Amino acid sequence: MRAAINQAKRGRNIGEVPIGCVIVYEGKIIGRGYNKRKKKKTTLAHAEIEAIAKAGKVIKDWRLEDCDIYITLEPCQMCAGAIVQARMRRCIIGCRNPKAGCAGSILNILQNDAFNHQVELTEGVLEEECSAMLTDFFKDLRARNAEIKKAGKTENEERQDL
Amino acid sequence: MRAAINQAKRGRNIGEVPIGCVIVYEGKIIGRGYNKRKKKKTTLAHAEIEAIAKAGKVIKDWRLEDCDIYITLEPCQMCAGAIVQARMRRCIIGCRNPKAGCAGSILNILQNDAFNHQVELTEGVLEEECSAMLTDFFKDLRARNAEIKKAGKTENEERQDL
Numbered sequence: 001m002r003a004a005i006n007q008a009k010r011g012r013n014i015g016e017v018p019i020g021c022v023i024v025y026e027g028k029i030i031g032r033g034y035n036k037r038k039k040k041k042t043t044l045a046h047a048e049i050e051a052i053a054k055a056g057k058v059i060k061d062w063r064l065e066d067c068d069i070y071i072t073l074e075p076c077q078m079c080a081g082a083i084v085q086a087r088m089r090r091c092i093i094g095c096r097n098p099k100a101g102c103a104g105s106i107l108n109i110l111q112n113d114a115f116n117h118q119v120e121l122t123e124g125v126l127e128e129e130c131s132a133m134l135t136d137f138f139k140d141l142r143a144r145n146a147e148i149k150k151a152g153k154t155e156n157e158e159r160q161d162l
Numbered sequence: 163m164r165a166a167i168n169q170a171k172r173g174r175n176i177g178e179v180p181i182g183c184v185i186v187y188e189g190k191i192i193g194r195g196y197n198k199r200k201k202k203k204t205t206l207a208h209a210e211i212e213a214i215a216k217a218g219k220v221i222k223d224w225r226l227e228d229c230d231i232y233i234t235l236e237p238c239q240m241c242a243g244a245i246v247q248a249r250m251r252r253c254i255i256g257c258r259n260p261k262a263g264c265a266g267s268i269l270n271i272l273q274n275d276a277f278n279h280q281v282e283l284t285e286g287v288l289e290e291e292c293s294a295m296l297t298d299f300f301k302d303l304r305a306r307n308a309e310i311k312k313a314g315k316t317e318n319e320e321r322q323d324l
Binding site for chain 2: 057062076115116
């Protein structure tokens with residue numbers, strides 16, 4: 001999770017919502033990713049999708065069986081779906097996303113018996129640190145936006161919702 | 163949907179499960195995709211994800227608002243999630259996927275009020291044609307596998323589950 005947090009920080013350093021992810025296979029990190037949605041201008045650039053793309057190049061198979069994914073934030077519908085589709089073994093999350101999380105908060109896509117694969121789930125790993133990164137990011141963003149407004153400039157619509 | 167079927171046929175011609183997709187914005191197709199999961203060796207190469215990546219390059223935004231996505235088969239968890247995440251307006255599907263579909267069959271990710279966006283849904287467009295492509299593909303695959311078995315050769319594990 002420490003490596004996933006480092007990825008999240010790389011995102012934060014370029015103004016992205018700090019969410020990071022690594023994929024581990026046989027004790028080695030084979031995929032890393034951080035949120036680049038603004039930079040890449042596509043919703044597909046979530047941390048998990050970036051890491052899954054990289055891991056696939058290492059494993060050379062669309063199936064990432066026996067792989068474990070560490071994510072600083074509970075995955076959205078798309079990313080939880082990708083984790084199931086890739087047949088990953090285990091998902092380890094830092095903090096929950098009560099507004100959009102799909103590892104139990106809104107839905108539990110990872111562990112739905114109706115699908116042909118279920119993913120083991122561990123949560124709350126370095127939870128406070130993962131959560132604080134997001135809280136601080138949005139606090140800074142609000143302060144920046146308030147300053148821009150105060151200065152009478154046109155505010156860039158950030159809409160940093162996850 | 164005719165254009166989406168043409169995409170699916172391109173997939174079939176290279177031995178992929180025939181699923182195709184197009185994205186329409188202001189009456190024009192801005193993204194096309196077909197399933198390339200085997201070729202690209204990543205679960206991310208579903209038709210919808212391929213098309214969303216292309217549409218994003220045209221729109222130059224991670225939001226594909228006012229875009230409609232036409233898919234020959236009901237989307238999986240990952241793709242339904244990507245459609246919601248991209249804030250697409252409408253999803254038009256050919257046939258249902260009772261084993262894994264997430265536009266109503268197993269879950270309805272497109273229209274869950276707990277998420278911050280819901281997608282309009284139209285189904286059954288050119289349904290028979292979309293369905294027949296898949297039925298024929300799997301029939302041929304089974305016949306080919308039976309022949310390989312009969313000939314005593316080692317069968318390539320295809321596991322073409324969607």
